[in-house]
Structures are given as C-alpha cells and as structure tokens.
Amino acid sequence: MHAKTPTTPKTGIAVSQERGASSTAVRTSLKLLGAGPVVILVALIILLGFLSPYFFTGRNLGNILSQTAVIALVAMGQHIVILTRGIDLSVGSNLALASVVGALVFKSTDSTVLVVVAMIASGGLVGAINGLVYVYGRLPHPFIITLATLSIAKGTALELSDGRAIQGMPDFVRAIGGGSIHGVPGSLFVVAGVALLFAVMAKTMVWGRWLYAVGGKPEAALQMGIPVKRVLISAYVISGLCAGLGALLLAGRTDAGSPLFGNLLELDTIAAVIIGGASFLGGRGHIGHALVGAIMIGVIRNALNLLNVDIFFQLIVIGVVIVIAVEADVLRNHLEGRMRVLQAAGQT
Amino acid sequence: MTKSFAVSRSTDTVLDVRNATKRFGPVLALDNVSIQAHRGQVLALLGDNGAGKSTLIKCISGVHQIDSGMIQLDGKPTLMRSPGSAREAGIETVYQDLALFDNLTPAQNFYAGREISFPSWLPPGLRFMRRSEMESVTNDVLERLKVTLPGAGATVALMSGGQRQAVAVARASVFARKLVILDEPTAALGLRESRKVLDLIAQLRDEGNAVILITHNMEHVTELASLAVVLRQGRKVGELIPTKANQHDLISMIVGG
Numbered sequence: 001m002h003a004k005t006p007t008t009p010k011t012g013i014a015v016s017q018e019r020g021a022s023s024t025a026v027r028t029s030l031k032l033l034g035a036g037p038v039v040i041l042v043a044l045i046i047l048l049g050f051l052s053p054y055f056f057t058g059r060n061l062g063n064i065l066s067q068t069a070v071i072a073l074v075a076m077g078q079h080i081v082i083l084t085r086g087i088d089l090s091v092g093s094n095l096a097l098a099s100v101v102g103a104l105v106f107k108s109t110d111s112t113v114l115v116v117v118a119m120i121a122s123g124g125l126v127g128a129i130n131g132l133v134y135v136y137g138r139l140p141h142p143f144i145i146t147l148a149t150l151s152i153a154k155g156t157a158l159e160l161s162d163g164r165a166i167q168g169m170p171d172f173v174r175a176i177g178g179g180s181i182h183g184v185p186g187s188l189f190v191v192a193g194v195a196l197l198f199a200v201m202a203k204t205m206v207w208g209r210w211l212y213a214v215g216g217k218p219e220a221a222l223q224m225g226i227p228v229k230r231v232l233i234s235a236y237v238i239s240g241l242c243a244g245l246g247a248l249l250l251a252g253r254t255d256a257g258s259p260l261f262g263n264l265l266e267l268d269t270i271a272a273v274i275i276g277g278a279s280f281l282g283g284r285g286h287i288g289h290a291l292v293g294a295i296m297i298g299v300i301r302n303a304l305n306l307l308n309v310d311i312f313f314q315l316i317v318i319g320v321v322i323v324i325a326v327e328a329d330v331l332r333n334h335l336e337g338r339m340r341v342l343q344a345a346g347q348t
Numbered sequence: 349m350t351k352s353f354a355v356s357r358s359t360d361t362v363l364d365v366r367n368a369t370k371r372f373g374p375v376l377a378l379d380n381v382s383i384q385a386h387r388g389q390v391l392a393l394l395g396d397n398g399a400g401k402s403t404l405i406k407c408i409s410g411v412h413q414i415d416s417g418m419i420q421l422d423g424k425p426t427l428m429r430s431p432g433s434a435r436e437a438g439i440e441t442v443y444q445d446l447a448l449f450d451n452l453t454p455a456q457n458f459y460a461g462r463e464i465s466f467p468s469w470l471p472p473g474l475r476f477m478r479r480s481e482m483e484s485v486t487n488d489v490l491e492r493l494k495v496t497l498p499g500a501g502a503t504v505a506l507m508s509g510g511q512r513q514a515v516a517v518a519r520a521s522v523f524a525r526k527l528v529i530l531d532e533p534t535a536a537l538g539l540r541e542s543r544k545v546l547d548l549i550a551q552l553r554d555e556g557n558a559v560i561l562i563t564h565n566m567e568h569v570t571e572l573a574s575l576a577v578v579l580r581q582g583r584k585v586g587e588l589i590p591t592k593a594n595q596h597d598l599i600s601m602i603v604g605g
Contacts, residue, residue, distance in 0.1 A: 212451060216451035336506055
C-alpha cells in the first residue's frame with residue numbers, strides 16, 4: 001500500500017547488517033544537506049572578498065542588496081505558492097502591470113496613497129484570478145493559469161502604457177525604492193518586514209500549518225477537514241501581493257512604471273526558492289530559503305560582473321546552480337527513504 | 349428482527365448499524381447489513397476484496413451515506429454527512445493510506461485540521477496555535493502507548509511503516525471518543541512491526557474504545573477480536589466468535605466455499 005515505504009523485513013534487516021550504525025550517518029548527511037545553501041553562500045562571499053577588492057565596499061554591497069530586494073520580495077510569495085506544490089509564472093508580468101497601473105494613477109491623481117494602494121491591489125487581483133481559476137476551474141496544475149495570466153498581464157501592461165515606460169513616481173515611493181537610511185537601502189526594510197511577517201505567520205498561525213499540510217499531502221489535508229481550496233487561493237493572492245510590492249520598489253528605484261519590468265522574474269524567483277533549499281515537490285522549506293536563494297542569485301550576478309565575465313554566461317551559471325539544487329532535493333528524498341528502512345530494521 | 353435487536357442492545361453498545369443498504373448505480377454494494385460494536389471490544393470485519401467492507405466503513409465514517417437503514421451511536425440515530433461530522437461524533441478512522449503528512453512531525457500530524465488555537469472569535473485559519481500544548485499532549489499519548497520514534501521533532505518522512513502506522517493509530521486514539529476503525533493496519537508491515545501495531549490495538553481496546561478491525565490475517569482476528577463478521581458480495585454471510593478451531597469456517601465463509 002505504501003510504495004514509498006520500502007519496509008519489507010527482508011530488505012530492512014539486510015540493510016541494517018550491511019551498514020550497521022549508519023542511521024546517524026544518514027541523519028548527519030540530511031543536516032548537512034539542510035545547511036548546504038547557507039554554507040555555500042557564506043563560502044561564496046568569503047571567496048569573492050579575496051578575488052575582488054571591490055566586493056566588500058559599502059557601495060557594492062548596497063548595490064547587491066537593492067538589486068536583490070525585488071527578487072527576494074517576489075521570491076517570498078513564490079515560496080508560499082511552491083510550498084503548496086504550485087508555481088506562479090505570472091509574477092514578472094504581474095509586477096510590470098502593477099508598476100504601469102501605479103504610474104497611470106499617479107499621472108491622473110497625484111495621490112501617493114492611491115498609487116501605493118493601486119499597485120498592491122493590482123498585484124493582489126492578478127493573484128486572486130490565478131487562485132480562483134486554478135481552484136474553481138478545476139485545472140490540473142497552476143502552470144496553465146499562471147502562464148495565461150503571464151500573457152494577459154503583460155499584454156494589459158503594454159496596452160495601457162503604449163509599450164513605453166511612464167515616468168514619475170511619488171516622493172514616498174521613490175524613497176522606499178531608491179532611498180536609504182544611514183546607507184541601508186529603504187527596500188531592505190520592506191523585505192525584512194515582509195520576511196518577518198511571513199515567518200511569524202507560517203510558524204504561529206493555523207494558516208501557516210495548513211500551507212505545509214496542503215503541500216505535504218493534499219488528499220490527506222482534505223480528509224482532515226482542512227479548507228484546501230481557500231488555502232490554495234490565499235497562496236496565489238499573497239504571491240500577487242508580493243509582486244505588487246515588488247513593483248512599488250522597482251518603480252520607486254527607477255522613478256517609472258514600465259511594461260518591460262520583471263522580465264524573466266518568474267525564473268529568478270523560482271530559482272531563488274529552489275537554490276535556497278526549499279523543495280520543489282512542496283511542503284518543505286521556509287521563508288529563509290527564499291531569502292538565501294535570492295541573495296545567492298544577487299551575489300553570483302555581482303561576482304560575475306566584478307570578475308568581468310560575459311553577461312550571457314550568468315544565465316548558464318544560474319542554470320547549473322538550479323540543477324545542483326534540485327539534485328540535492330532528490331538526494332534528500334533518497335536519504336529519507338534510507339532512514340525509513342533503517343528505522344524498520346532497527347532498535348524500535 | 350428489529351425487536352430482537354432492541355432486546356440485545358446492551359448499555360456498552362457504541363455503534364449499532366441496522367439494515368444498511370448502499371447502491372452505486374446498478375451495483376448493490378451493501379445489502380441489509382447490520383453490525384454492532386461494543387466498548388472495550390474489537391470487532392473484526394472480514395471479507396474478500398469487493399465484499400463491501402470498505403463501503404461499510406466509509407458509510408460509518410461519513411465518506412459515503414447509506415441509502416436506507418440506520419446508524420446509531422450510543423443509542424441515538426446519527427447521520428454521518430461528512431468525514432468531519434463523523435469525527436465530531438467521536439468516530440476516528442485510520443485508512444490504509446494513513447492520511448499522514450510526511451513533512452510534518454507527529455504532533456503536527458495529530459492536530460492537522462483541528463489545531464488547538466486562539467482566539468476563538470477569529471476564523472480558524474487566522475488563529476494562533478498553542479504549539480506547546482499540542483506537543484505535550486502528543487508526547488504523553490505516544491509515551492502511554494509505548495510508541496518509540498526517532499528523535500523528538502523528526503518528521504514522519506523519517507519513520508518506518510510501523511512507526512507511521514503507530515502514529516496514525518495513536519492519533520485516532522486521541523480524538524476517538526467512541527469508535528476507532530482500522531483498515532488493514534498491518535497489511536504493509538513486517539512481522540516485528542505488525543506485532544507492535546497489534547499490541548497498540550489491544551491497548552486501545554483495553555482503554556475502553558470500541559474498535560472495528562479490517563484485516564485478512566486470521567491469526568490477528570483470533571488474537572484480538574471478540575466477534576468476527578463476514579461480508580460477501582455486500583451481504584453479511586456470517587458472524588461468529590473467532591477461535592483457533594474455527595479459522596477454517598471463517599475462511600470458507602469469506603470465499604463462499
């Protein structure tokens with residue numbers, strides 16, 4: 001009945017004799033695997049400090065952080081969707097549309113509050129469409145609907161803006177996206193605030209537990225009476241809201257809204273989540289993974305720039321890192337299977 | 349027939365299913381089946397594949413609804429509209445796929461979908477969890493049932509088939525106020541792990557739960573059950589007190605020999 005659980009006594013005992021006390025070895029490997037991304041990130045940063053004297057300057061670090069802020073913010077939303085076994089391909093176009101909507105609202109109203117509300121609401125609306133159509137349209141996978149809204153949001157943004165960037169953002173938005181307090185970029189405070197909020201919600205709220213349950217085993221979540229549909233919709237709405245907030249940061253930094261914003265952001269954010277160590281299979285990972293992954297992408301890009309590596313080569317490097325991260329996830333599943341066999345044969 | 353039931357219904361009858369009938373289109377999955385489960389006793393539900401065992405327990409646990417007949421809990425007619433309403437009524441079911449979340453710890457699994465949380469005026473999803481309370485209850489239960497698991501806080505993904513089964517049975521024991529239904533709990537387990545789960549079932553029974561056990565293993569039936577009911581093609585074809593001596597009678601009832 002449990003194909004995943006190889007617990008026939010025969011194999012179990014054979015393995016336990018063969019490998020003796022390897023239970024602790026498996027456990028240690030799993031722990032190392034869990035710490036992997038952070039260790040690699042720290043090693044990378046130290047290495048770069050040696051390779052380039054410019055790396056540790058305040059200006060360069062500030063650059064990395066402000067460039068990473070948008071990816072990090074949207075990756076946190078993407079992470080919540082991936083936790084539920086989903087994927088949100090629309091985040092980049094969603095961000096572009098939100099920035100255009102914000103710029104248009106600013107042009108016609110001059111109101112800071114309305115601009116901020118419009119951008120975040122625009123993001124949330126696209127997210128809500130994703131979630132509602134996925135759940136109530138009974139789609140087999142969110143890939144399809146978010147691919148559709150990727151196209152629709154992009155088209156709408158191009159249509160509304162005539163395909164051109166629209167200059168002008170309120171001072172407040174410019175300050176958040178581009179300003180800094182004592183050298184710390186304002187966008188960093190937004191990212192940190194959202195990260196803290198998500199971490200607390202995931203850990204302490206029932207909703208957070210339900211996210212993990214739905215991602216871990218959707219059928220069981222239904223059996224246990226968890227409102228799976230509402231949980232799924234909430235994940236896409238949050239991803240959309242994050243895209244809206246990302247638009248706020250990017251528009252603030254560039255003092256414009258543009259239909260070309262967020263190009264390939266879906267790939268960057270999915271890569272960040274996976275590289276950071278969350279599982280693409282759902283149900284595993286925390287907000288820190290999205291942050292570590294986003295910073296890793298920022299650092300790799302920055303490093304290749306500093307070391308004068310061709311910009312096209314960056315895409316290849318990021319791709320290779322994704323493959324390594326996914327293989328690490330596969331290895332983790334394999335080790336857990338080994339652990340189950342050892343448990344069946346072992347001391348208990 | 350109804351009269352004789354009224355007489356025989358003793359005070360410790362927890363579940364009383366009378367003349368349950370269930371159709372799926374042209375297929376008569378349950379035909380006038382009546383069973384009773386008593387406090388502190390294990391009822392074995394036997395039958396070949398497709399005999400109606402699963403349909404019967406799904407009707408009791410609210411997954412399906414019977415077309416005619418009656419289900420009484422503690423003497424009161426009860427409608428099992430959904431798995432949720434059956435759980436609220438005090439019936440816990442351990443299905444073959446266990447409904448465990450690999451990525452969660454035992455405590456998180458115990459309370460998935462019914463977390464202890466506050467404040468009560470908020471919608472359930474927006475409440476905050478009382479994590480330490482859930483963890484201490486879980487640990488107490490696992491300790492009482494003598495379930496040994498890999499380190500505290502380990503997720504179910506790291507556990508063997510037997511340990512997972514133990515977690516699922518222990519979870520049922522926490523929330524079952526009236527009846528625990530176990531669907532082939534040892535089917536995927538080796539000898540040693542089966543032993544552990546059987547001990548666990550015996551303990552549930554001794555703690556006063558009514559237990560319905562579906563199994564194909566006659567040894568387990570004679571060891572644990574005070575009564576065995578045999579279904580075949582949706583009908584109840586036999587009912588006897590299982591002993592080592594009448595195992596063959598049971599088997600021939602099951603296969604219809």
